[in-house]
Amino acid sequence: MIRIASPEECCGCGACAQICPRQCITMKEDAEGFLYPQTDVPACIDCGLCEKTCPMLSDTGRENPLDVLAAINQDTDIRDGSSSGGVFTALAVKVIADGGVVAGAAFDGRCEVHHEFVSSVAELGRLRGSKYVQSRTENTFGQTAQYLKEGRPVLFSGTPCQIKALRLFLGREYPLLYTVETVCHGVPGPGVWRAYLSEVLGGKTGGATQALDSGLKVCFRDKSSGWKDYHVVIGSSGGENILDERHAKNRYMRLFLSDIALRPSCYACRAKNGRSGSDISIADYWGADRLMPEFYDDKGTSLVIINSEKGIRLFLSAASSAPGIRCAGTSLDDARKFNAGFSENVRVPYMRPYFFRGFARGKKDLFRLMDEALHPSLPRRLFWRLKRAFSGTGWR
Numbered sequence: 001m002i003r004i005a006s007p008e009e010c011c012g013c014g015a016c017a018q019i020c021p022r023q024c025i026t027m028k029e030d031a032e033g034f035l036y037p038q039t040d041v042p043a044c045i046d047c048g049l050c051e052k053t054c055p056m057l058s059d060t061g062r063e064n065p066l067d068v069l070a071a072i073n074q075d076t077d078i079r080d081g082s083s084s085g086g087v088f089t090a091l092a093v094k095v096i097a098d099g100g101v102v103a104g105a106a107f108d109g110r111c112e113v114h115h116e117f118v119s120s121v122a123e124l125g126r127l128r129g130s131k132y133v134q135s136r137t138e139n140t141f142g143q144t145a146q147y148l149k150e151g152r153p154v155l156f157s158g159t160p161c162q163i164k165a166l167r168l169f170l171g172r173e174y175p176l177l178y179t180v181e182t183v184c185h186g187v188p189g190p191g192v193w194r195a196y197l198s199e200v201l202g203g204k205t206g207g208a209t210q211a212l213d214s215g216l217k218v219c220f221r222d223k224s225s226g227w228k229d230y231h232v233v234i235g236s237s238g239g240e241n242i243l244d245e246r247h248a249k250n251r252y253m254r255l256f257l258s259d260i261a262l263r264p265s266c267y268a269c270r271a272k273n274g275r276s277g278s279d280i281s282i283a284d285y286w287g288a289d290r291l292m293p294e295f296y297d298d299k300g301t302s303l304v305i306i307n308s309e310k311g312i313r314l315f316l317s318a319a320s321s322a323p324g325i326r327c328a329g330t331s332l333d334d335a336r337k338f339n340a341g342f343s344e345n346v347r348v349p350y351m352r353p354y355f356f357r358g359f360a361r362g363k364k365d366l367f368r369l370m371d372e373a374l375h376p377s378l379p380r381r382l383f384w385r386l387k388r389a390f391s392g393t394g395w396r
Contacts (some may be wrong), residue, residue, distance in 0.1 A: 035193015085302030100153030287338030
């Protein structure tokens with residue numbers, strides 16, 4: 001039986017719930033709004049599969065990348081609709097063309113984020129674009145195993161911990177499985193996102209519950225104003241924008257980018273820096289304007305890290321298929337200067353406990369709580385600096 005002594009020991013991947021033969025593990029949100037497994041103890045048969053599948057209990061070695069590239073999808077429309085350079089879509093199109101399926105994070109009708117499979121190019125738009133909310137993996141690990149048994153190629157995309165969990169769930173290599181991780185510095189939970197969305201919709205529409213059922217469209221990385229100056233846009237089913245804010249002004253994005261809203265395990269990730277076992281890692285190539293100006297036009301450039309021979313084959317096949325991928329080699333050491341999330345963990349911000357205590361109590365207006373966490377008073381800043389200095393904590 002899987003036992004979690006502290007929140008830092010669980011990444012919320014859901015592998016334990018999916019592999020349980022008695023289906024006695026369910027994923028439930030805690031007071032901070034993050035998913036954790038809960039076990040029906042009387043139904044548990046102590047088979048040990050949950051422990052064997054847990055990525056937090058498996059210490060995998062680090063793989064050195066085989067190649068590092070700057071890349072751009074040559075289809076302008078796909079690139080414009082992607083968070084960075086549109087490489088994921090090119091890889092997915094190739095797998096679908098070969099009769100395969102693609103799994104990734106998508107919004108459902110209530111703007112909750114979960115993993116799902118698509119089998120046509122027309123459906124890929126649901127998986128395209130960053131979702132800055134931890135995704136529920138549902139039963140996609142088991143579905144992946146079934147597709148592979150049927151002889152269908154599978155492209156599975158997710159965070160490093162989700163990729164590591166999938167590989168442990170499957171237990172062996174599959175020639176037709178391609179895994180793509182998104183370089184990640186951490187994930188906010190569904191609870192904070194749900195509360196934020198309700199606050200936005202309640203203020204804009206006067207009826208949050210009704211609005212959540214109305215076919216909303218959420219884009220965390222709208223590039224109408226450029227790749228670097230991206231906006232958070234929430235649109236109604238009628239086409240009007242309910243919210244359109246620069247990411248630097250948006251409370252939710254600022255809480256995410258300041259690392260306050262991250263899952264506890266993200267501050268000591270055990271899957272990043274080549275430890276997930278992914279075939280390909282993709283990220284925004286921040287710094288392309290300085291390091292590879294020929295690949296920079298403020299429309300989005302992908303950093304592609306290829307970790308396996310299988311990854312090389314898939315990338316080359318996708319790059320050579322129309323419309324193709326424009327790419328060139330680059331240095332991982334250089335790219336890391338602007339993409340520290342690939343290898344480095346962020347430190348726990350000193351305002352994180354304050355924010356989540358307030359969130360769990362639910363007695364304070366969420367926007368006010370966010371503002372207080374993002375702009376702490378001078379006495380509070382001084383208090384935490386002194387406490388950090390004398391306690392030697394990892395807070396920043």
